[in-house]
Amino acid sequence: MGVIFDIDGTLVDSVDLHAAAWQRAMRDFGKDVAFEAVRAQIGKGGDQLLPVFFSQDELKRIGPRLETHRAELFRREYLPRVRPFPGVRALFEELRSRGQRIALASSSDEEEVVHYQRIAEVADLTDAVVSKALVEHSKPCPDVFAAALAKLKIAAGSVMVVGDTPYDAEAAGKAGLPTIGVLCGGFPEDKLRKAGCIAIYRDPADLLARIEGSPLVS
Numbered sequence: 001m002g003v004i005f006d007i008d009g010t011l012v013d014s015v016d017l018h019a020a021a022w023q024r025a026m027r028d029f030g031k032d033v034a035f036e037a038v039r040a041q042i043g044k045g046g047d048q049l050l051p052v053f054f055s056q057d058e059l060k061r062i063g064p065r066l067e068t069h070r071a072e073l074f075r076r077e078y079l080p081r082v083r084p085f086p087g088v089r090a091l092f093e094e095l096r097s098r099g100q101r102i103a104l105a106s107s108s109d110e111e112e113v114v115h116y117q118r119i120a121e122v123a124d125l126t127d128a129v130v131s132k133a134l135v136e137h138s139k140p141c142p143d144v145f146a147a148a149l150a151k152l153k154i155a156a157g158s159v160m161v162v163g164d165t166p167y168d169a170e171a172a173g174k175a176g177l178p179t180i181g182v183l184c185g186g187f188p189e190d191k192l193r194k195a196g197c198i199a200i201y202r203d204p205a206d207l208l209a210r211i212e213g214s215p216l217v218s
Helices: 017-030 033-037 046-054 056-082 088-097 110-120 143-152 167-174 189-195 206-207
Strands: 002-005 103-107 128-130 159-162 178-184 199-201
Touching: 002 143, 017 033, 017 056, 046 056, 056 110, 088 103, 088 206, 103 143, 128 143, 143 159, 143 167, 159 167, 167 178, 167 189, 178 189, 178 206, 189 199, 199 206
Parallel strands: 002 103, 002 159, 103 128, 159 178, 178 199
Antiparallel strands: none
8 A cells, every 4th residue: 555645734834834935925026915815725836826816917927937936935934944743754654664655745846845855754764756846737636646656656546645735635536546634734624524535633643643443554
């Protein structure tokens, strides 16, 4: 069996930081958007997030520059503040001890993903990694999970996704994968269940504590 983990909001506490970086970047380009409105879109990549707030004409004119500005801003001022949630390495160790293969699938840049693996201390426990550079479309499109599944070389019926947003569940569902939801990213349980999550846990530590009987080992 295998498990594909989202990263932001699932393994590391970065959702508010991403939202703040997007809000600042959009303001720098003349668009003042409420923090909560931006936060509700975190989990998507820029290709899916920006059209919520900008017209197609605006995106043609400023989209690439805005995304570059946001990425530089995040790496410079916010990335150093990201911390892993408790229990991430222990959860990965438990899964590996049960013979499970592990992949990471993220809409973040490769540089960010490498940093997250380092601070969560899971690089040596990860069998495959997919960042946004390897796919055409971000969540809720299924590209990142489909790519991670291909790297794991396991049949879809033997792989679970763990994520914190409705966009994770939607994307995984389109790839034919069931999703376990975690609440540590800040999305409410009802939205996760409505998007298709088959089980809900507080965070990685809670999933580890209740792993017996969970969909990961049942």
